[in-house]
Amino acid sequence: MIVGSGIAGLRAALALGPAARTLVLTKEEVHESATQYAQGGIAAATGDDDTVALHEQDTLAAGDGLSSPAAVRTLVEEGPAAIAELLAWGAEFDRSGGGLARTREAAHSRSRILHAHGDSTGREIAATLARRAAELPNLRFVPQARALRMLAAEGRVWGLAYAAAGEALQVRARAVLLAAGGLGQLYAETTNPAVATGDGPALALTAGAELADMEFVQFHPTALAWPGAPRFLLSEALRGEGALLRNPAGERFMAAYHASAELAPRDVVARAIEAELRRAGQGTCYLDATALPAAQLEQRFPRIAATLAAYGLNLGRDWIPVRPAAHYAMGGVTTDLEGRSTLPGLYAAGECACTGVHGANRLASNSLLEGLVFGARAGRAMTAETALGGAPEFAQPATAPEPNPAELRRVQAVMSAAAGVIREGGAMARGLAELEALPGGGAAARTAAAVLRAALARRESRGAHFRSDFPAHDPALAGQHSRQQNEGGAIRVRFAPLGA
Ligand SMILES: Cc1cc2nc3c(=O)[nH]c(=O)nc-3n(C[C@H](O)[C@H](O)[C@H](O)COP(=O)(O)OP(=O)(O)OC[C@H]3O[C@@H](n4cnc5c(N)ncnc54)[C@H](O)[C@@H]3O)c2cc1C
Structure with missing residues (x-):
């Protein structure tokens, strides 16, 4: 089961391959995702003057002391092969002088950004992946379907409940991948499409999985x-x-x-x-x-x-x-390098996941690459999940709750005032109290609260997280990630390295 049809979900579906019976849920049509709107390009060390080590160095520098070195190494090392694979599948990147055209973006020390049709890179990649996924005999897309909650019990995930055509349905799955994209729509001003309401972190947190680095939102x-x-x-x-x-x-x-x-x-x-x-x-x-x-x-x-x-x-x-x-979420569902969350049976990849690649700030054009590299890794790891006997019974939800636009507007007002480019403790505490008191408790409110909880806990400025009341780095917080989890009904934030 895959939630999301952007670059991460599609790439994972391809890695699951023809043998797996795969269902891909997506909120609107298959092509509607942030991936579709990605313009500038995709970063990988493919040029003669470039190396994996330089791409690694630039990514770590942008992450401002918080990127996970193992995740960054995996990303940059597997990047060139991921691009070669896309080319082999028919992706048409722009060319110049007989080779691939490469441009430079902020904080890259080399011109290593590949692009397609000028500024339609995401659309070309998504179309290439979707074409290939459509050939998989056992894959089914379910458009206009909205994941509502995980079927979680006995310390693992067994499937999920979703809404489609006004009905609430349940599906059992050996493994569920959250590839639900970003959270820009939690803000009044965002570059993100309407589907990017931060559903992934809320679904995971409520089921019992851990979130990391939620305070880091790139504008x-x-x-x-x-x-x-x-x-x-x-x-x-x-x-x-x-x-x-x-x-x-x-x-x-x-x-x-x-x-x-x-x-x-x-x-x-x-x-x-x-x-x-x-x-x-x-x-x-x-x-x-x-x-x-x-x-x-x-x-x-x-x-x-x-x-x-x-x-x-x-x-x-x-x-x-x-x-x-608001543009990009560096944090999300904590995963290992194979996309496994802290909750067995639940995986995450792409923008809704936190592999630790981006640290406190994403290097431009690394997110499409992350979706490819870690989407593929998650898909491969999911193939190893075996069917479990003795699945518990889950009560069939009676109704499919509708999205609540009034609640989303309230969330946007709170987040824009309290958790924007420049933040301050008092305003964030008031914003968090308001979100936690919202009667609806929808996914957007739960994810927004997770951003504020982490942003309040990190009493320093680092990367994209800037606090006017703590404008400097706290050296003790280098390498320390905010990690939050539901512990017996209360959500607690702790700081620790990823993997610890
Ligand atoms: C305007 C813009 C330009 C960008 N330019 C670049 C760029 O040049 N280079 C770069 O590297 N990155 C860029 N980015 C960032 C990059 O596009 C995203 O980070 C990346 O595409 C995310 O991929 P994804 O697969 O994780 O999520 P998405 O592509 O956003 O896909 C998420 C999917 O999840 C589905 N979904 C969400 N919630 C649910 C739910 N509850 N139930 C069912 N389905 C759900 C959505 O419908 C969608 O199909 C840009 C982003 C934007 C918005």
Whole structure:
């Protein structure tokens, strides 16, 4: 059983192979996922001037003292083979001069980002994987199906309950993989699609599995800030190709915040934009790509150019208004390198999992790669699960609860006020109390509470987690991950290395 049809779920399904009877649940249609919207590309050390060791070094540096070295090594070592496999399956990455085209993104020391159709990398990868998955004789996709809860008893998971077409159903499974993606929709401003409501961590936590690093939410610095438009992402690759940032007064400002200026790590850029907006008190910051040749913009960023054109904006002519938006969750369901959660029978991969690869901050374009590498590992490990006798009976749920939009809006208001780019203890404590008191207790509220619980416990600033009341690193917390679990009805947070 797989929950989610993004890169992690699809790659796991392929690893399960033709012998396994696999069900893939997905909230909307198979193609609707964050994977579908990933623009900039996928990172792997495939160039002549690049090495696995350099990719490893850059990933560890972005993680700010919190990446798990074994997970990072696995990611970067298996990355090139994962890309070769995609190419063999027909994925069409962009090429130049007879080889693969590679671009540079913030905090990468080499040009190692592969891309497809300019800025539609995720769509090309997802289509390639979905095509192949559709050929598996024993795989069935169940679209418009929403996982509600795990069937958990006797210290393990036996299957799950889900809602489809207004009905509540139960399925027994030897193993369940959560590949349910991110949690951007817990915030009012996000680049994430509507399906990204953080269901994975809530399902796992309630069943008894552990979550790690939930405080680390990456905010993308440059989401389109245009009245009435969604927070469409303006890829980091634009700055990689030379686009500049300007404050409300029209001045460049990044050099005052970081030696790498526009190519500083994402969290630095997001905080700098937030600081410039607060300083100006009004107006917006801008992404200025007007000095780049129009032909280069058109060829490299066709999807961005077309989206902006729908709002009357032109990359080559206009400064594009931008602001930070919730983008990526570094934390999630704690897993080992084979995708196993702390609860037997339950696996997790992709954005809803915490392998420890990203530490306190994700290096751009490492998340698609993580979905491929660890999705495949989880799928392979799941094939080894054998059927268990003596499964307990689970009461059939009588009704399928509907999603609660009013509760989601409340969660978004709390999280945007208390757990954004700049955080403070008092506001977070009030936000957590409000979420824990919400009568619905839906998945979004439970995952949001987990973010706040971890963010309150980490009394320091590190990576994407910045607290105005604890603005410095606490050296004692390097390598220490926030880990939370339901212990007899109360959720407790402790700090420990992953794997300990
Ligand atoms: C706009 C944008 C641009 C990005 N650009 C890049 C990039 O260039 N490079 C990069 O590496 N990363 C990028 N990312 C991040 C990357 O796209 C994601 O981290 C990655 O695609 C996550 O893959 P996934 O398989 O874990 O989840 P997703 O692709 O999000 O898939 C999650 C799946 O789970 C399903 N689901 C969720 N909850 C339930 C439930 N309760 N029941 C049933 N199904 C459920 C969803 O319907 C969906 O099918 C970007 C993200 C966004 C939003």
